[in-house]
Amino acid sequence: MKLNQDIWLALNSKNRKRIAEFFIHQDFAVSEREIGKLLDIPSMSTHRILKDFEALNFIHISRVGTANVWKVHKSSYACRVFAQWLHFYKSVSSPFE
Numbered sequence: 001m002k003l004n005q006d007i008w009l010a011l012n013s014k015n016r017k018r019i020a021e022f023f024i025h026q027d028f029a030v031s032e033r034e035i036g037k038l039l040d041i042p043s044m045s046t047h048r049i050l051k052d053f054e055a056l057n058f059i060h061i062s063r064v065g066t067a068n069v070w071k072v073h074k075s076s077y078a079c080r081v082f083a084q085w086l087h088f089y090k091s092v093s094s095p096f097e
Helices: 014-024 032-039 043-055 077-091
Strands: 059-064 067-072
Touching: 014 032, 014 043, 014 067, 014 077, 032 043, 032 067, 043 059
Parallel strands: none
Antiparallel strands: 059 067
């Protein structure tokens, strides 16, 4: 598990923010392939992001049959911090608007 990592490093790309927001707003287990299809993100990028989020204890993996499914840890510290940061990020208006 990664500790003391800056929130900016965990959410430093558009795809990372989209996947984090997806997990914060849903409470069901979903496979890697489904996440990629729903958010239109390449499968390798999805895999790398999910592994990083798992190391932060934001999500966890489990087996269902032959598939790996991912689910958010709602009680984890990372989930609370990500939710607060994404809420703040959405409330800040772009200087170009």
